[in-house]
Amino acid sequence: MAEEKLMSKKKPAYPVNKKLDGYLDRYSRKIEIPIFYEDLLRFSGSVVVYDADGDDTLWVRVYYSDFDREEIDSSLKKVYSILHSDGSERILDYLNIDAVDYCTFGNSKPFRIKVRNILNDNYTYFYVKKTDASRVYGLELEHMLSPYNLNFLVHRDTLIEEHIAGIPGDVFIKDFLPKCTESEKSQLAKEFVKFNERCMIRLLGDMRSYNYVIVPVHDFDHVVYRIRAIDFDQQCFEGNLKVYRPQFFKENYQMVQLVSTKLQKYSVDQYKIEERSIVAKRIISSGNRIKRLINIAKTDNISLQENIEMLKMQIYDLTLDMKFKKSGTMGQVLAEALDFVKRNYQDVSMKQIIEKKF
Structure with missing residues (x-):
C-alpha cells in the first residue's frame, strides 16, 4: 500500500483537557517554566543547517536581536536546570546556549536547544514544542510501557522534552x-x-x-x-x-x-x-x-x-x-x-x- 494512503495529510493538535492537566500535576510533569514556545518564534532571521555531507537537514539555526537573545538565553538555561537538575540558578554561570534550531518539517515544528557546559565542553540538547494531548499521551505511555524512562515538562501550551540520544x-x-x-x-x-x-x-x-x-x-x-x-x-x-x-x-x-x-x-x-x-x-x-x-x-x-x-x-x-x-x-x-x-x-x-x- 502506498504510504500516502496509510496516513492523513496532517494531524490536528489536541488541547490538554482539565483531567489530563491534573494528571500531569499529580506526577510532577506540570511545572512553571520561564519561557514559552511562542517566545522562541520571535527570531529575527535564520540560516540553513547542513549535515556533514552538505545536505539540508530541514532544520534552520535561528538568531535573535541582542535584547531578546540575552533574555531567551537566560530563560533557556533555567529550563535546562529545571529539566535536568534541581531548578536552582547556581549552575547557570557554567552553561552556554550554543544554538537554537527550528525544524520546518512535520507537525510539531520544534525548537532544538543545544546547551554546553563551559567548564568541560560537554553538551546536550532539549526540545521546546507546542503542547498536544496526543504527544503527552505518547510520552507517558513510552515512559511506562517501553524499556526507557522519559523526562518531560508541560506548562500551558509549551512542552519541554529531553533529548533521546542515538x-x-x-x-x-x-x-x-x-x-x-x-x-x-x-x-x-x-x-x-x-x-x-x-x-x-x-x-x-x-x-x-x-x-x-x-x-x-x-x-x-x-x-x-x-x-x-x-x-x-x-x-x-x-x-x-x-x-x-x-x-x-x-x-x-x-x-x-x-x-x-x-x-x-x-x-x-x-x-x-x-x-x-x-x-x-x-x-x-x-x-x-x-x-x-x-x-x-x-x-x-x-x-x-x-x-x-x-x-x-x-x-x-x-x-x-x-x-x-x-x-x-x-x-x-x-x-x-x-x-x-x-x-x-x-x-x-x-x-x-x-x-x-x-
Missing part, C-alpha cells in the same frame, strides 16, 4: 547497516520485531526511519542494538492499523528485509510473544498510574470519528473481541488493546493471536 534510523540504515556483521544484523532484526510489536500494542504510529533512533550498546565483546521512538505525535490518531506497525513504511524496507532473511518464522513469533509478555508485565507494574492515564484518555477527544470507527473494526476483525467493536473513543480502543494484551499474555492462545497479526 543514531537516527534513516542515517543508520544508509551509513551503518551495510558495515554491520551478520551477527549484528540478526540482532537488529530481532530488535525491529520487538519494536514493531511494541508500537502496535500501544498504538504509536508513524515510526518511519527518521522517527526512531538506533542505540548501539557495547556488551563485553559485541554490540547490542536498541531501537527507541523519538516522535510521539501520532499516538492514537490514525484509523489504519498498519500505521501503528513500522514494517509497513517504505523507509523501513531494509529492516523488514533483515527480518525475512535473518529470522525464521518461529523466532519471529517467539520474539513477539516475549515483547507482549514484557509489555503486559509493565502494564501491571504501572498500577494506578497507567489506569489513571487510560481512564482520562477514554473520555478525551484525540482523534476523528472516522478514524475511531476504522481502527476498532480492523482490530475486531483480527481479534473477534466485541469490546473493540463497542469502543466509542480512541482512548477506549487503546484501553481495550492494553487490556487484551494483559489478559492474554499467559494464555495458551497467544501464539494463535500473534499468527493472526495482532
Whole structure:
C-alpha cells in the first residue's frame, strides 16, 4: 500500500483537557517554566543547517536581536536546570546556549536547544514544542510501557522534552547497516520485531526511519542494538492499523528485509510473544498510574470519528473481541488493546493471536 494512503495529510493538535492537566500535576510533569514556545518564534532571521555531507537537514539555526537573545538565553538555561537538575540558578554561570534550531518539517515544528557546559565542553540538547494531548499521551505511555524512562515538562501550551540520544534510523540504515556483521544484523532484526510489536500494542504510529533512533550498546565483546521512538505525535490518531506497525513504511524496507532473511518464522513469533509478555508485565507494574492515564484518555477527544470507527473494526476483525467493536473513543480502543494484551499474555492462545497479526 502506498504510504500516502496509510496516513492523513496532517494531524490536528489536541488541547490538554482539565483531567489530563491534573494528571500531569499529580506526577510532577506540570511545572512553571520561564519561557514559552511562542517566545522562541520571535527570531529575527535564520540560516540553513547542513549535515556533514552538505545536505539540508530541514532544520534552520535561528538568531535573535541582542535584547531578546540575552533574555531567551537566560530563560533557556533555567529550563535546562529545571529539566535536568534541581531548578536552582547556581549552575547557570557554567552553561552556554550554543544554538537554537527550528525544524520546518512535520507537525510539531520544534525548537532544538543545544546547551554546553563551559567548564568541560560537554553538551546536550532539549526540545521546546507546542503542547498536544496526543504527544503527552505518547510520552507517558513510552515512559511506562517501553524499556526507557522519559523526562518531560508541560506548562500551558509549551512542552519541554529531553533529548533521546542515538543514531537516527534513516542515517543508520544508509551509513551503518551495510558495515554491520551478520551477527549484528540478526540482532537488529530481532530488535525491529520487538519494536514493531511494541508500537502496535500501544498504538504509536508513524515510526518511519527518521522517527526512531538506533542505540548501539557495547556488551563485553559485541554490540547490542536498541531501537527507541523519538516522535510521539501520532499516538492514537490514525484509523489504519498498519500505521501503528513500522514494517509497513517504505523507509523501513531494509529492516523488514533483515527480518525475512535473518529470522525464521518461529523466532519471529517467539520474539513477539516475549515483547507482549514484557509489555503486559509493565502494564501491571504501572498500577494506578497507567489506569489513571487510560481512564482520562477514554473520555478525551484525540482523534476523528472516522478514524475511531476504522481502527476498532480492523482490530475486531483480527481479534473477534466485541469490546473493540463497542469502543466509542480512541482512548477506549487503546484501553481495550492494553487490556487484551494483559489478559492474554499467559494464555495458551497467544501464539494463535500473534499468527493472526495482532
